[in-house]
Amino acid sequence: MQVLETPRHDRYGTVVAGAGPAGILAALHAATSGRVLLVDSSGLPRDKSCGGMLHHHTVRTLERYDRIPPGIVLDPRTVHFRYNDWDRRITKTTTLEFLNVSRAGFDEWLTTLLPDTVDVVAPCELRDFRQSPSGVDITLKTRDGDVAVSSDVLVGADGARSQVRRVLEVPSTATYVTLQDFCTVQESVAPVFDCIYMRDIGDQYAYSYVVPKGPTAIVGSVYYPKTKHPWEKQDLTLDILRERMPGLGPSVKREAAAALYLRSPDDVVCGRGRVLLAGEAGGFMSPTSGEGISYAVNTGRLAGEAIGAGDAAGALSRYAAAVEPVRRNIARKFRWLPFMESRAGKYVAGFMPEKLVSKVTEGL
Ligand SMILES: Cc1cc2nc3c(=O)[nH]c(=O)nc-3n(C[C@H](O)[C@H](O)[C@H](O)COP(=O)(O)OP(=O)(O)OC[C@H]3O[C@@H](n4cnc5c(N)ncnc54)[C@H](O)[C@@H]3O)c2cc1C
Incomplete structure (x- = not known):
């Protein structure tokens, strides 16, 4: 071109x-x-700025045009979505799987x-x-x-x-404020797409995600529109995550973007x-x-x-x-949004069996 x-x-x-x-x-x-x-x-x-996780709908649609080149697929090749209620130490691995690519590629x-x-x-x-x-x-x-x-x-x-x-x-x-840090991986980071909910960052914080991308891992966070001092909040988020994820090394790059807030x-x-x-x-x-x-x-x-x-x-x-x-x-x-964003919804999710969490997330 x-x-x-x-x-x-x-x-x-x-x-x-x-x-x-x-x-x-x-x-x-x-x-x-x-x-x-x-x-x-x-x-x-x-x-x-993007997590670079391709849903199977994307992969299937694009197969009609050409094969996604293996060179843009990162290690690990695929990641499963894992739900984390950080405060209650609840983790649920789901069957929802994404192809893990370089978004620029x-x-x-x-x-x-x-x-x-x-x-x-x-x-x-x-x-x-x-x-x-x-x-x-x-x-x-x-x-x-x-x-x-x-x-x-x-x-x-x-x-x-x-x-x-x-x-x-x-x-x-309106738009969410999103920040992504590219952290070096020391030893290893779980080969999953971790989605993390916690209360420590305050009401302007929606959630974070961690996804390994070869030698680095993206630590992304999503903050509600008009969040004040998102960079400081992201510093705090990284500190908290590193306590339980010692594989997350120093950040070599940080980027900010806007994501739709529908x-x-x-x-x-x-x-x-x-x-x-x-x-x-x-x-x-x-x-x-x-x-x-x-x-x-x-x-x-x-x-x-x-x-x-x-x-x-x-x-x-x-x-x-x-x-x-x-x-x-x-x-x-x-219809799911009020449930997902409420404390009650997150509380109930903690009691759901993994199979049900999988089924619900497949539909989101
Ligand atoms: C931090 C972050 C992480 C994300 N992670 C994922 C993920 O892992 N998986 C996933 O499926 N989705 C993810 N998304 C969402 C996904 O990136 C977008 O939904 C997708 O890129 C939308 O595609 P689009 O073509 O509509 O717009 P975009 O990809 O945003 O492209 C719009 C283009 O328009 C150009 N443009 C803007 N204004 C003008 C103008 N006035 N004139 C000409 N050009 C203009 C811009 O430069 C841009 O290149 C993420 C989003 C963010 C912010």
């Missing part, structure tokens, strides 16, 4: 904002019906699936757009300054803080007019587990297929019909 500095044309069939999994799958499928421009505000290949591999007919421009930020009866007029910011392009359809796949969603005046979703099924919006929202931009992710890659891959694919299947004016209604099962899946997960 060649990354361009500026668009080659001033009119495209489809413009896609965001070269994450949603944007790449949308561009790939939309390219069956015309010229596509894919832009990303960051440089490519990008380096997105995964994202770079996804770009290799794009056909040459997709023009990729980065860094290039979508700043604004206006819809008219004949299409969408878009303003992009490139290294050389602002550039105007137009398209029949625009796909907003620009993530948790979507500018496309903002311009459409769809209410923005509160209601109304946060899920598939677009307006000739603008389709896919992946996190549309609110598509699991509100209960934070797993988002399978939703991004799936809704990006459905958006691209809807564009490829007929006239541009009808793309949104085709997409809305196609994503309905995804929307229902997310709505069902919302």
